[in-house]
Amino acid sequence: MTYEAKLMSGITLLTIPTIEYGGYFLLTVLTGKFQKMEFTGFQKSMFRAGHAHAGVIVILSLICQLMADDATLPVGLNWLVRAGVPTAALLISGGFFACALNKGATKPNGLIKLIYVGIFVLALSLIILGIGLLR
Numbered sequence: 001m002t003y004e005a006k007l008m009s010g011i012t013l014l015t016i017p018t019i020e021y022g023g024y025f026l027l028t029v030l031t032g033k034f035q036k037m038e039f040t041g042f043q044k045s046m047f048r049a050g051h052a053h054a055g056v057i058v059i060l061s062l063i064c065q066l067m068a069d070d071a072t073l074p075v076g077l078n079w080l081v082r083a084g085v086p087t088a089a090l091l092i093s094g095g096f097f098a099c100a101l102n103k104g105a106t107k108p109n110g111l112i113k114l115i116y117v118g119i120f121v122l123a124l125s126l127i128i129l130g131i132g133l134l135r
Helices: 003-014 016-030 041-070 075-098 110-134
Strands: none
Touching (some): 003 016, 003 041, 003 075, 041 075, 041 110
């Protein structure tokens, strides 16, 4: 494992407690123990989606760090991949949470755009990595 992979993997692993806290928050919301605020079905669904996407994409980003070591890419593109996948995890999961934060929300607010930006960053990063691995 290269220094770059270790660095980015270490940083990414440090984000996992926030995902764990998100799971705790989601559990309290879904079990009705978070009584300070009433959440709509839409909000609960968006919170579920945000939590799930965070976990899955963070795991993917750790795997991509190892694959980036073997990709034949210029340094700049290699760093784009290394940073792009974990950034996409933040954008996509953050977008799900942020777009449902308005009290009593039943539809997404303008912050849903974060999800689309994250999808683009993730797709671009994975395509570049895939091409680098096929070279």
